[in-house]
Amino acid sequence: MIVRLAWRSIWRNRRRTLITVSSIGLGLTCAIFFIAMADGVYVQLINDAVRMQAGHVTLEHPEYRDAPAIDLYLPDTRALRTQIEKMINVERTKLLILGQGVAKSGVGTVGVSVMGVEPSVEAKTSPLVNNIISGRYLEDTDGSLIVVGSKLADRLHLKKGKKLVLTTNDVSGALTEELCRVAGIFETGVDEIDGYLIQAPISFLRKLYGFPPGGATQLGVVLKKASAQRKVIKWIQPIARENSFSVYPWQNVMPELASYIKLDRGSNLILQAILLFLILFTIFNTISMSVLERNKEFAVLKAIGTQSFHMRAQLILESVFIGLIGCFLGLLVGGLASYALQIWGFDITSLYSDEISISGFAVSPIIHAKLSGSMLFWLVGIVMGATLLLSLIPMRRATNVNIAETLR
Amino acid sequence: MQSIVRLKGVTKDYGQGEVVVHALRGVDLSIQTGDFAAMAGPSGSGKSTLLNIIGGLDGPSSGEVEVEGRSIINLSGTKLSRLRRDRIGFIFQSYNLIPVLTAMENAEYVLMLQGVPTARRREKVMALLKEVGLEGLENRFPRELSGGQQQRVAIARAIASEPALVLADEPTANVDSKTAAGLMDLMAQLNEEKGGTFLFSTHDQAVMKRAKSLLLLKDGRIVYNGAPVENLDEAE
Numbered sequence: 001m002i003v004r005l006a007w008r009s010i011w012r013n014r015r016r017t018l019i020t021v022s023s024i025g026l027g028l029t030c031a032i033f034f035i036a037m038a039d040g041v042y043v044q045l046i047n048d049a050v051r052m053q054a055g056h057v058t059l060e061h062p063e064y065r066d067a068p069a070i071d072l073y074l075p076d077t078r079a080l081r082t083q084i085e086k087m088i089n090v091e092r093t094k095l096l097i098l099g100q101g102v103a104k105s106g107v108g109t110v111g112v113s114v115m116g117v118e119p120s121v122e123a124k125t126s127p128l129v130n131n132i133i134s135g136r137y138l139e140d141t142d143g144s145l146i147v148v149g150s151k152l153a154d155r156l157h158l159k160k161g162k163k164l165v166l167t168t169n170d171v172s173g174a175l176t177e178e179l180c181r182v183a184g185i186f187e188t189g190v191d192e193i194d195g196y197l198i199q200a201p202i203s204f205l206r207k208l209y210g211f212p213p214g215g216a217t218q219l220g221v222v223l224k225k226a227s228a229q230r231k232v233i234k235w236i237q238p239i240a241r242e243n244s245f246s247v248y249p250w251q252n253v254m255p256e257l258a259s260y261i262k263l264d265r266g267s268n269l270i271l272q273a274i275l276l277f278l279i280l281f282t283i284f285n286t287i288s289m290s291v292l293e294r295n296k297e298f299a300v301l302k303a304i305g306t307q308s309f310h311m312r313a314q315l316i317l318e319s320v321f322i323g324l325i326g327c328f329l330g331l332l333v334g335g336l337a338s339y340a341l342q343i344w345g346f347d348i349t350s351l352y353s354d355e356i357s358i359s360g361f362a363v364s365p366i367i368h369a370k371l372s373g374s375m376l377f378w379l380v381g382i383v384m385g386a387t388l389l390l391s392l393i394p395m396r397r398a399t400n401v402n403i404a405e406t407l408r
Numbered sequence: 409m410q411s412i413v414r415l416k417g418v419t420k421d422y423g424q425g426e427v428v429v430h431a432l433r434g435v436d437l438s439i440q441t442g443d444f445a446a447m448a449g450p451s452g453s454g455k456s457t458l459l460n461i462i463g464g465l466d467g468p469s470s471g472e473v474e475v476e477g478r479s480i481i482n483l484s485g486t487k488l489s490r491l492r493r494d495r496i497g498f499i500f501q502s503y504n505l506i507p508v509l510t511a512m513e514n515a516e517y518v519l520m521l522q523g524v525p526t527a528r529r530r531e532k533v534m535a536l537l538k539e540v541g542l543e544g545l546e547n548r549f550p551r552e553l554s555g556g557q558q559q560r561v562a563i564a565r566a567i568a569s570e571p572a573l574v575l576a577d578e579p580t581a582n583v584d585s586k587t588a589a590g591l592m593d594l595m596a597q598l599n600e601e602k603g604g605t606f607l608f609s610t611h612d613q614a615v616m617k618r619a620k621s622l623l624l625l626k627d628g629r630i631v632y633n634g635a636p637v638e639n640l641d642e643a644e
Binding site: 001002004005008009012296297300301302303304305306307308310403404407408 | 456457460463465466485486489490491492493494496497498500504506507508509513516517518520521565566
């Protein structure tokens with residue numbers, strides 16, 4: 001009967017209850033939608049960045065992270081690579097040589113970042129492959145063919161088939177140079193990439209830098225699920241130690257991106273907290289009003305022998321009902337909207353005239369939300385938990401009502 | 409006969425300092441088990457205060473209050489609550505039914521508090537509602553009932569748990585004289601048949617005449633305690 005009493009009590013003032021549950025529903029919808037959208041952007045950003053760079057987990061020479069230099073390379077990674085690729089959750093591994101150099105064409109000279117890649121692996125992994133605007137991407141048999149960024153191509157007047165000379169220092173510090181030919185030009189929309197990056201087959205750069213066969217500055221591990229990162233690091237750590245390699249999560253390899261996401265998440269959290277506060281204020285107001293209006297009724301209930309715990313149970317149930325209906329509405333609308341955004345995405349091209357980049361990484365103009373059960377669970381949990389906590393004050397008021405004075 | 413209620417030197421003061429109101433000034437009283445007692449007196453004479461103190465809804469400023477031979481002065485809130493639930497029934501002037509519960513649910517509420525199984529309490533309350541003349545109206549909400557019908561539900565609620573004592577604060581004040589007579593018939597019948605003790609406050613001479621005994625209060629003191637009288641002035 002307490003359940004019936006609580007349920008009917010919340011509908012005494014139908015309009016107020018509807019406004020309250022709508023507020024909760026709307027607030028939760030906004031929270032779910034914006035968190036899912038932000039999570040979607042982060043996931044997309046991380047996914048693109050780790051696939052273009054050195055994976056979710058990166059193995060390097062132990063001193064490379066502090067002072068990246070071309071002579072701090074991994075000598076032979078073939079056996080280790082085979083071992084890692086057998087692990088659960090590992091999609092594939094990729095080898096990279098990251099170096100600096102000077103690109104010289106007939107019209108000028110530009111300092112560049114040079115990235116040696118395995119073209120067949122990159123083709124399956126890196127989003128850069130899809131950003132070729134002229135010519136084609138690299139192939140394993142390409143020899144000294146390279147792909148360059150569009151802005152770099154403009155500065156050096158490069159086109160498909162044009163030649164350039166790449167000058168750098170090899171592992172012994174000696175000056176070395178090679179003639180390359182442009183196979184294709186890519187455009188990501190990020191100045192740092194389009195203006196300075198050259199990609200070449202890793203075999204070509206091994207020759208240029210004087211690396212042994214199988215050598216690379218980084219061994220990247222691309223995971224099937226980013227959430228498996230910790231586990232995989234734990235598995236890799238002992239075998240990497242045997243080879244005297246260091247293992248890093250992508251957050252250490254791309255700290256600017258990690259910091260950006262952390263900062264953005266923090267500011268989003270503040271917005272969500274404000275939203276939550278507004279929702280909770282509405283709930284508190286409703287429960288308080290509803291209790292104040294029923295002072296006499298609570299006095300009667302006490303007079304006829306209702307114990308405090310029965311009254312508490314009734315008020316808790318009223319809060320639970322209001323919270324549950326609001327959460328159901330929020331989950332339904334917010335969940336469906338986010339799910340639609342997750343499946344179909346939202347094209348923001350019309351909102352921005354330029355390409356969008358974050359921390360030197362391009363953001364796809366098609367935003368996909370990322371809905372997760374744990375996020376929904378936590379949001380509903382917070383709203384419900386806070387609702388119950390907020391009902392404690394009016395509950396105290398109701399159970400402490402002075403019977404004689406109220407009924408007089 | 410045994411006393412169900414015994415008061416000794418009970419006083420009740422409201423307010424502080426110079427604005428103290430002495431609602432009760434040393435009341436000594438004994439109500440016998442099975443009595444059907446009326447309590448009369450002008451407004452402000454202390455009738456409601458006395459009922460509240462006997463029912464454990466309010467505490468006296470001084471004096472001793474016993475219900476069924478047990479002092480209730482120092483009982484904790486929980487114990488007082490249990491006493492009211494199990495041994496005392498209340499009937500209020502303005503019915504005070506729970507508006508979102510039906511007549512049957514209102515009447516069975518105290519039984520629910522006592523933990524009586526649903527089927528048993530339903531059966532009991534259905535019989536009780538029939539007894540108070542509300543057969544067929546069990547599923548109506550208070551707003552769908554007349555004042556007299558609501559007070560019958562309140563009576564059913566008060567006696568459903570078969571309390572030893574029923575306290576009624578002007579139970580007929582909000583109904584017409586015909587309905588009032590009907591309610592008094594009902595309470596008198598319940599007093600006869602079930603043997604419960606009834607103590608009710610009233611301004612109505614016709615109601616007073618129905619009582620087995622009469623208490624007359626004036627300025628917080630009992631000025632008459634005896635058989636009902638034709639004229640209150642005689643009693644004073």
